[in-house]
Amino acid sequence: SQQGEEDPQALSIQEGENATMNCSYKTSINNLQWYRQNSGRGLVHLILIRSNEREKHSGRLRVTLDTSKKSSSLLITASRAADTASYFCATDTNTGNQFYFGTGTSLTVIP
Amino acid sequence: EAQVTQNPRYLITVTGKKLTVTCSQNMNHEYMSWYRQDPGLGLRQIYYSMNVEVTDKGDVPEGYKVSRKEKRNFPLILESPSPNQTSLYFCASRTRQGAGELFFGEGSRLTVL
Numbered sequence: 001s002q003q004g005e006e007d008p009q010a011l012s013i014q015e016g017e018n019a020t021m022n023c024s025y026k027t028s029i030n031n032l033q034w035y036r037q038n039s040g041r042g043l044v045h046l047i048l049i050r051s052n053e054r055e056k057h058s059g060r061l062r063v064t065l066d067t068s069k070k071s072s073s074l075l076i077t078a079s080r081a082a083d084t085a086s087y088f089c090a091t092d093t094n095t096g097n098q099f100y101f102g103t104g105t106s107l108t109v110i111p
Numbered sequence: 112e113a114q115v116t117q118n119p120r121y122l123i124t125v126t127g128k129k130l131t132v133t134c135s136q137n138m139n140h141e142y143m144s145w146y147r148q149d150p151g152l153g154l155r156q157i158y159y160s161m162n163v164e165v166t167d168k169g170d171v172p173e174g175y176k177v178s179r180k181e182k183r184n185f186p187l188i189l190e191s192p193s194p195n196q197t198s199l200y201f202c203a204s205r206t207r208q209g210a211g212e213l214f215f216g217e218g219s220r221l222t223v224l
Contacts, residue, residue: 004153033212040220042115042201043154045212088153090213097161098169099144099213101154 004089004102012108019076021105023089024069030092032065034074037086037104046074046087081111113138117202117216124192125224132187132219134202140214141207143185144169145177147198148218154201160185161207192223 004025013019023032031050035043049056049065049072056063062075076083089102115136124130136143144159146169156169160179174196176188185204189196199220203213 006153035213035215040199040218042215042217043203043213044215048212090154097142097159097167099146099156100170101146103151103153 004091004100006087006089006102006105008105009103010106010108012110013079015079015081015109015111017079019079019083019107019109021074021087021107023072023074023102025072025089025091025100025102026070027091027100028094029067030094030096032063032072033090033092034061034063034072035088035090035101037088039085043088076107079107079109081109083107084109113214115202115204115214115216117200117219119219120217121220123222123224126193127191130189130192130221132189132200132202132221134185134187134216135183136185136202136204136214137183138204138206138214139182140204141182143179143202143204144213145175145185145187146201146203147171147196148201149198157187157200189221192221194223197221197223 007022033048034046037043060077065072086104088104141162145157146154155171158177160166202216205211
């Protein structure tokens with residue numbers, strides 16, 4: 001399987017703290033994306049980083065990509081209770097047709 | 112409102128009884144795909160379609176069929192469901208060109224007894 005893995009599987013932090021989750025993948029990629037899923041709901045796109053980019057920011061989100069290590073990290077700064085969700089990374093192949101999702105990190109932000 | 116609509120949202124069925132999960136998008140997207148989500152395994156791609164009449168297998172296609180007769184619709188067909196197909200299913204779409212986010216439906220929870 002080419003599925004990626006995320007670390008940690010679960011993370012619990014206090015409101016206001018930063019949350020960092022990591023994603024590792026197995027093959028060369030075209031892009032890497034991060035998605036958020038509220039319990040049992042559909043996934044919502046957060047941010048996309050291309051294979052030739054190393055870092056990207058969007059609001060309170062910061063994503064890094066290290067293609068030599070086949071890994072990415074998502075940092076959520078100044079977390080809020082509403083950030084409580086599962087977060088998944090997803091990679092697509094060079095054709096852009098097949099997507100491989102990580103196993104997800106469950107984030108709980110305690111008010 | 113741009114959306115991907117799946118039906119049914121919840122379904123309990125029995126082994127061997129054919130069923131279809133429908134998926135429709137109103138964004139004129141060329142690309143559509145199906146995923147299943149199981150605890151501890153994340154999402155795995157079942158099938159995808161680049162455009163009308165163009166479909167291809169994803170990571171876990173066994174036991175599933177799809178069709179793409181119209182651009183907006185991409186139904187997932189389980190000809191003879193088995194208990195190991197009990198899962199949460201998601202349909203997603205995106206524009207074909209280059210990189211782009213996937214737009215997901217709200218999911219269809221299927222239980223096969």
